[in-house]
Amino acid sequence: MSTTTVGTHVTPSNVNRTRDRITAMFLGNEALRGYTLLSPTLVVMAIGILVPFAILLTMSFWTQVAFEFDTTPSLNNYAKALEHPVYETLLWRSIMISGACSIATVLLSYPMAYYVAFHVKRYKMLWIILMTLPFWTSYLLRVFAWKVILGFNGVINSGLKSVGIIEQPMEFLLYSPTAVVITLAHAWAAFAILPIYVSLEKIDRSLLEAATDLGDGPVARFFRITLPLSLPGIIAATLIIFIPTVGDYVTPALLGGPDGIMMANMIQAMFGKVNDWPMGAALSVGMMVTVAVFAITFMFVSRKATEQIG
Amino acid sequence: MDVVDHLNAVRTGAMSRRTFTKGLAAAGVSLVMTPMAPKLASAAAADQATYFTWGGYDVPEMFASYISKHGEAPNFTTFGGSEEALTKMRGGFVVDVAHPCNQAIPRWVATGLFQTVDTSKLSNWGDVMPNLYNLEGNMADGKPYMVPMDWGQTSVTYRTDLFDLAGQEESWGMLWDERYKGRMGVLASAADTWWCGAIYAGVDFKQLSTDENFKKVADLMRKQRPLIRQYTDDTTTLEQALASGELVAAMTWNSSAVTLQKQGVPVKFAKPKEGALTWVCGAMIHKDAPKLDRAHDIIDAMISVETGKWLIGDNGYGHSNKKSFDQFDEAKLVELGLSKNPLDILNAGHFQIPQTQEFETKMNKEFEQIKAGF
Numbered sequence: 165m166s167t168t169t170v171g172t173h174v175t176p177s178n179v180n181r182t183r184d185r186i187t188a189m190f191l192g193n194e195a196l197r198g199y200t201l202l203s204p205t206l207v208v209m210a211i212g213i214l215v216p217f218a219i220l221l222t223m224s225f226w227t228q229v230a231f232e233f234d235t236t237p238s239l240n241n242y243a244k245a246l247e248h249p250v251y252e253t254l255l256w257r258s259i260m261i262s263g264a265c266s267i268a269t270v271l272l273s274y275p276m277a278y279y280v281a282f283h284v285k286r287y288k289m290l291w292i293i294l295m296t297l298p299f300w301t302s303y304l305l306r307v308f309a310w311k312v313i314l315g316f317n318g319v320i321n322s323g324l325k326s327v328g329i330i331e332q333p334m335e336f337l338l339y340s341p342t343a344v345v346i347t348l349a350h351a352w353a354a355f356a357i358l359p360i361y362v363s364l365e366k367i368d369r370s371l372l373e374a375a376t377d378l379g380d381g382p383v384a385r386f387f388r389i390t391l392p393l394s395l396p397g398i399i400a401a402t403l404i405i406f407i408p409t410v411g412d413y414v415t416p417a418l419l420g421g422p423d424g425i426m427m428a429n430m431i432q433a434m435f436g437k438v439n440d441w442p443m444g445a446a447l448s449v450g451m452m453v454t455v456a457v458f459a460i461t462f463m464f465v466s467r468k469a470t471e472q473i474g
Numbered sequence: 475m476d477v478v479d480h481l482n483a484v485r486t487g488a489m490s491r492r493t494f495t496k497g498l499a500a501a502g503v504s505l506v507m508t509p510m511a512p513k514l515a516s517a518a519a520a521d522q523a524t525y526f527t528w529g530g531y532d533v534p535e536m537f538a539s540y541i542s543k544h545g546e547a548p549n550f551t552t553f554g555g556s557e558e559a560l561t562k563m564r565g566g567f568v569v570d571v572a573h574p575c576n577q578a579i580p581r582w583v584a585t586g587l588f589q590t591v592d593t594s595k596l597s598n599w600g601d602v603m604p605n606l607y608n609l610e611g612n613m614a615d616g617k618p619y620m621v622p623m624d625w626g627q628t629s630v631t632y633r634t635d636l637f638d639l640a641g642q643e644e645s646w647g648m649l650w651d652e653r654y655k656g657r658m659g660v661l662a663s664a665a666d667t668w669w670c671g672a673i674y675a676g677v678d679f680k681q682l683s684t685d686e687n688f689k690k691v692a693d694l695m696r697k698q699r700p701l702i703r704q705y706t707d708d709t710t711t712l713e714q715a716l717a718s719g720e721l722v723a724a725m726t727w728n729s730s731a732v733t734l735q736k737q738g739v740p741v742k743f744a745k746p747k748e749g750a751l752t753w754v755c756g757a758m759i760h761k762d763a764p765k766l767d768r769a770h771d772i773i774d775a776m777i778s779v780e781t782g783k784w785l786i787g788d789n790g791y792g793h794s795n796k797k798s799f800d801q802f803d804e805a806k807l808v809e810l811g812l813s814k815n816p817l818d819i820l821n822a823g824h825f826q827i828p829q830t831q832e833f834e835t836k837m838n839k840e841f842e843q844i845k846a847g848f
Contacts, residue, residue, distance in 0.1 A: 230832060339704055437838050
C-alpha cells in the first residue's frame, strides 16, 4: 500500500485528487474492502470476546485471598488444576458426554435431513421449520420436560411398569450422564439437521443417476456418493454441537445427578459459592484450550478423510 | 407479508435474494428483542423495591402490609445459597433487601456492601425478640445489620412408611444408612450439609475450622456421597422426590415436612438424637439500595404478625415477632416443633456460628470436589 502524498500547496483539485486516490485504493484493495465491511462485527467481537478473554486470562494468574485478589502473577492455579484429579476427570467427562451427544445427534438427524432433501418434493421449507419447532420453547422447559419423561415416576418408567416389562423404576434414566446425553441430543437436533440438509440438498442428482447406471445398488450408491458428499455437513454439525455442549452447565446441573456433573458446573461453583474466581478463570482457560485442541484435531482428521474420499 | 407468503415466494422463485435476506434480518432482530419484551411489560414493577431471597420466600403472602401500602408485591429475585448471593452482589448486583442467615452476618458486613437498618422506620420492631438480633457481629451503635425474620432447623425429613428405623432413635446417621443407597438426597450447599455432617461427627462448632475436624467432616461427606441420589439447592425437587418415593430420606428445612404432611404424604421431620442444625435468618439492606424507604417497608412487612402467622402455620418456621406466636395454641406449636421462646429450640440444636471467609472458601471447594466424587 503506498502512502498518498499531498502537495504542500493544497488546492481544491489536490483535495479531490487525494479523495479519488483513496477511493481507488479502497476499490482496488479487496482485503481492505473486506475488513471495512467486517468492521462492525470485528468491533463487537473485540469488545464482546477479546476483552473478556484478556480479563479471564489475566485473572487466571492471580490468587484469591478472602474477598480480595492478590495480583502477583503466579501459575499456582494451573498447577492445582493439573495436580488435583477432579478437574481432569470432569474435563474428560465433559468431552465424553459432549462427544456422545454429538455422535447421537448426527446419527439421529441424518435420516431426517436425508428424507427432506431427497423425498420431500413440496413445502420443503415448511418441513425444515417444523423440525426446528422444539426450539420455539425455552430450553429450560425442554429440560424439565425430559425430567418428566425420564423421572422416577416419569412417562417411560410408569409406561413400562404398567405394561409389566419392569417391576422397579429404572433409576439410571434420570440423574445420570445418560440423561444429559439424551437431553442434549434432543435439544441440539436442529443444529445438526440444518447443515446436513444443506449439504445433501447440494448434491448433484446426476451423480446419483450415474452411479445407478454404472450398477450401484441403493446401499452402495449411498456409501459411495451421498455420504462422502455430505461429509462437510456432518463435520460442521459435529463441531457446532460439540463446542457448545462441552461447556453446558444447566443440563448436568438439573439432570446429571452426582455422577453427571461436568466441568462447567465446577467453573460455575468457583465463580459462585466457592468464591475463587482466579481458579475458575484458570479452569475456563484450560477448558478452552482443550476444546480448541480437540476441534482442530477433528477438523484436520476429517479434512484428510474427505481428501482421501475425494 | 406473512410467513406463508414468504415461503411461497421462495418456492416459486418470485422473491429476490435481497428481499429474503431482509425478511431474515427482521426475524433476527425480533428474536434478539424478544427477551426484552417481558422486561418492558413489567415496567410498572420498576417502582417497587427488590428483595433477593431463598427460593420459596418469593411469595406475596409475606408482604401483605407492603402490598396494601404500595399496591403490589416487591420485585423478587432468588438464590440457591447465600454464598452465591454474596458473590453476585459483590459482582455489582444491587438489590434493596437481601436475606442471609446469622452465620453469614460478619462476612457480609465485612464486604462493606450493607448498611444498618433504621429501626425507627419499622413499626413492628418493638415486638421483635432481642435474642434473635443480639447476634455475633450484628449490632452497630444499637442498630442491626440484619433484622431477624425466620428461624428454624435443618434436619432429616423421612418417609415413615418407607424408612425403617429398626427400633433405633432418629439420628443424622439416617442419611448414612447403607440400606437406602441411592434413595437419599441432601442440600447442595455446604452451608447446610457440611454443618450437619459436623453434628453427626460430634464436632463442636467452635472447633469447626481446625484441620483435624475439617478432615473428619470431609471423610464423612465422602462416605455419604455414594449413597446420595441427588444434591440440590431446590427444596421443591426434594419434596417431589420424597412424595413419589424416589427418596426415602432427605435433608430439609422445616417447611418441606409441613408442606408434604399437608399433601397427605407420610413424612416426619426428625429430631435427631445428636441435635438438629439451627439458624436465624433475616433481612439486610444494601448500602446503595435504590429504594431505601420501600426497603424498610419490606422489612416491616416481614416482621409483621400476619407474615409470622403464615410462616409458622403454613411453613413450620419460627418467626421473630413474639406476637405471632399468640395466634397459635401451645399444642400446635409443639406439633410443629416450635416454641414461644426461640432459644429453647435454637439452643437445643446446634446453632450456627460465623466462620472466616478463608474457611468458607476452603469448605465450599472441598465440598464441590466431594460432590464430584473426590
